[in-house]
Amino acid sequence: MASLREIKRKIKSVKATRQIMYTMKMVASARIKKAQNAILSSRPFALKLEELVSELQGELRGALVQDDARLREFFSSDGKPDAALCLVLVSSDKGMCGPFNSNIIRQAVPWLRAHKGRKIYAFAVGRKARDFLRSLRGLDMVLVKDLTGIFPNAGFAHAEMLGAALLETYASKNVGGVTVIYNEFKSLLTQKPAAMELLPLIRKEARPQAGRKLRDYSFEPGKAEFLKLLVPRYIKAQLYRVLLESQAAELAARMNAMESASNNADDIISGLTLRLNRTRQSAITTELTEIVAGAEALKS
16 A cells, blocks of 8 residues: 555645646637637638639639640649649647647548558648658658748748748649648637648639629739739648648647646546545554554553
8 A cells, every 4th residue: 555655745746747737728728819810810811812713713714724834733633643742731849739630640641541652742830740751651752841830820921931842842843732631620629630632723613603703804914824923822821721720729629638637637636635535544543553452452
């Protein structure tokens, strides 16, 4: 049976750990509101940009595939069945955020297995994603760029750096597609792993009314040239949204994990305190029994 000193030492240790977990929970709680506001602020711009790209694509889709090689590589993957692929994996820099990082890895593993025979150019955001990609063996993969230490202060400058490296690789390495795997922020209690096909933009179908209001405007030097300038900005805006989503999801996951850990620490402390009281009671009972036995022995 453990001594009173050992039990007291365990209680003190658990209390110290609980204090750390509680502090981490409060820090995440203080930052989550700012992260939510950042998502809400960036969403209208991303939606309008996506709408404009879709409408321009609706007007130019027939001509761009035939006449412009740069636009063709953005909007079509025809002729690239065995081309290389790009993977952007977004994780956290630190642990202690529940299944946040393990969910991302579980989402990435099937994708990597499905494309095992193809060349993969990887981009890692967060130390956990970087370490995971570096640990892989048996894949024809190159880690092109990694961004670490940007959370919880991710900004558009980080999305610009990532987007520039991604677009350069996409154009120079004859890449057939770009997939982004990240945690999507649903609510404070729900974070969902998501895989987004960022390029090519073949999923952007023109709406029935697409292009009508654009015919009322003149574009200089032209709609095709404007679209070529717009698509890289659209890609960077989407990457910025992904960073903000992952940042908010990480904070929410850490807040929930630390709250659960604090509750578990309270349960452990309660159990140890009960054990301490029982051990103390047993020791007192034993001492009283010895005293009574000694007194009886003296009488006899």
